[in-house]
Amino acid sequence: MAQDISLGEDDKWLAPIADSLRALAKDVRFNFHALPISQGASLHGTLCKEKYRKIFSEDVLKFETTVTGKHFDTFFFAESCIQKSEKMAAELFGANGTLFITAGTTAANQIALNALYKNGHKVLLDRNCHQSLHFSLNMLRAEVSYLTPNWSCHATGMRAWDVDALLANCLAAQESGAGFDLIILNAHSYDGLVHSIPRVLAHLLNNGVKTRNFLIDEAWGAANYFCDILSEHAALNIEELQESHPDLNIVVTHSSHKSLSCLRQASMVHYRGDGSVLEKLRISRFRLHTTSPSYPILASLDLARAQMQAEGWELRKEARHLAESFKHEIITNPQFQSLSIDLPMVPRSAASHVIHDPTKIPLNTERLAISTEEIKDYLFLHHGIYVNRITEKSMLLNFHIGITKEATVALLAALSDLLHQEGMSAQAVTSTDYIIPYPPGVPLIVPGDQITAETHREIDNIRKRGILVFNA
Template sequence: MQSDLIKLNQEGTPLFDLLKTICQKEIYSFHALPISSFGHSDILPFCGKEDVFLESTITDEAFDNFFFPKGVIRESQKLTAQIYNADRSFYITGGTSVANQIAITALYDKEDEILIDKNCHQSVHFHSHSQALGANVDYLCPDLIAEDGQLTAWSIEKLTNKVLSKQSEEAGYDLIILTAQSYEGLIYDIPAVLLHLLKAGVKTRKFFIDEAWGSLNYFSDDTRPYTVMNIDSIIEEYPNLEVVCTQSAHKSLFCLRQASLIHCKGGKELPYKIEVAKFRIHTTSPNYAILASLDLAQAYMRQYGNEMASYSRALVNTFKEEINSEPELALLHAESEVFQDHWHIHHDPTKVMLNVTSLGDSSVIKDKLLRENIFVKRILSNHLLLSFHIGINKEAVGALTRALVLISQPSVINRDIKINSISKTFIIPYPPGVPIVFPGDKINAEITQKIKQYEDSGMLVISA
């Protein structure tokens, strides 16, 4: 029996085996999921990764009701609401796609007219168009474009005119759905946007904001003013306002994948509407390990949130200083300001767009970094997007810099190789160390293409 089990583990579990291998590798992720990053936090005494793999057959009766909690879940959610300045907060264990469905369902009334930011996550669009909702949907299309069309945003003029134009023709939009922050780190000043709309005479009083990437923004003075729940003064002036936001907590906090948060402000009945929508949509078998990780995450952020947010920004500066001090990386530069001429758009300082034009194609550089155990998820035509989340430490920054230096070496070594020139040196890919060009050979297009192929495959190509 024991030998059969061993055989099963070796040959019958391909998914498990690959996941175990990946988890055991020392991979530094400059994407998301801080809890999965290799290495220990430079701030936290421990990250709690091992503590949250908890599960029990004992649920509601001896624990708490997940949907209408009155015990420990409600107590923990209350602590979370305090640090996010929300009236109420809710834990979701099915990911932010489910959280978005719950938020929209809670705010939506039959026959409502909805305006949706076209850059919203797919889950917003799917649910709004679903038969279960059957909403009348209109779209806010981006009118600001940068980086070869890969970065887009909407102007405040476009949004305001769109909403007021609808009001002049009909009753207007009952619900407006916007994205607070893009994958690339563009942050809309949501409180200022809401106030601008209301002062302009917009009658809409229900707003849903997808703040998936914005959990950490609440813990630093340079981004806190732009956060969705920073609307106390607006609620005082417009008490019939209802604002709900969702956060993909696992992207920014030390919690497990699919851990998500819903926050709300305004409207006495709004929290109950969210609980009912949660009861209708969420699985009746919530993941208690994810719940526990959300509880740990709020405790970490309560005690260390400001410090970790500050440290993430310090590591960004450290990285910029390191690439500036490396001669091989002299042509690299970190770009952080896009659409800076628009007052309602800002940039997340923990997101770095690294221009890698001098090293080659960004998709090739991404693959080369992965071979050096550096994971980058998002690329643009000439850029890598690096997320310095709270799981990044000094060790990860050092590893990234060393990997970029290593990748740059072939390009630096061969910078004098020009097509149709006569080579004065041997040109040798290593391994295997066999010259492909000898002194006196003409370097034609075929040779330069071969050199590029060797470099793209990760080989060191030496001119000696």
């Protein structure tokens, strides 16, 4: 659970890295080290300058610099603004320590794994974890057993595992003399299923599991620490458990840009446990992270932490409110009767430790005559609304803290327009023309034929194959 840090009004938005970079941008006039683009120096008098300016703005380039050491700080051996910001992040998320990563969560996962894994370790890996963990263990030639989800939702693609199956797996391995040295679990799926890691760990440790090193892939869950429903289930909320199991070590990776106000590739690695874990993480980061960390990404991590510290609970509350209002409109407004909300029906065996994120809305569209792929394209091409995840029957709507009331109203209006157009096309009309795919040049429709919704779908499918369809 995110800590309630009391700050004075002057300190409410304290951002050590961002503030230091602003000061640094005023001090540096010329840089004889590297990074020609710093402050836009290499663009003066070039034809590219205007395009750069339109994408990055001159202000952004001021903060792309290579100054290190006493004039700013050193990423790998921080003693100043970076160290202070990482400590503030650790305190906010309830960790014993936090490291910032500017090379993406693939690198964060590799760093965390490298710190916890030793040659010969036996590892239990949740199959729902990010591919980077699978690939890294494969390259390490680790002895891996898999935790396989035993429940899935066909409509949304959501999958979850049963904590008792996990417990049985762990105990069976111990009884065979090959207990797991490291257990790697996914805490929050892309689809919005949250495994309550505090409850899961308590169930394992209180029932005889001897493993004490856990790596938690909580990529999508950084904002959960500020949600009244999900914060108690966040992976770092294990203070009471550590009191009864002081030898417990847990490392958590956050793909911070997925749910906080960060630039892409902004990530954090948190840990709770003994001090040796932090030292191992620092060494691992030194070995695996790029030696050219992005200062804009660092600043965005710093500012995102400051924002959530100052108003994280309010931001998440508003996101949840917008999600609920959207869901209410879909359920109660007659014009949306052909749509529905596919909330997962989690089985009783998993209900104690699996929770659905209320800001992830699976919208069921299977009663429409067009596919989810076509709906996705329509929303983007005609309304500028982007949706990423679709299945055969539904599309996932993520009401993150960047979704506004204006965006929610626009989405509802776009869906209303889509349904109106589909209603119009569903009405059969009599053709007065020939409709001919070419090649082969054989009429699909001749004058007098009825053009139905099925006809439109057939024409769309023909065009997708690259065949020209024209009226004559």
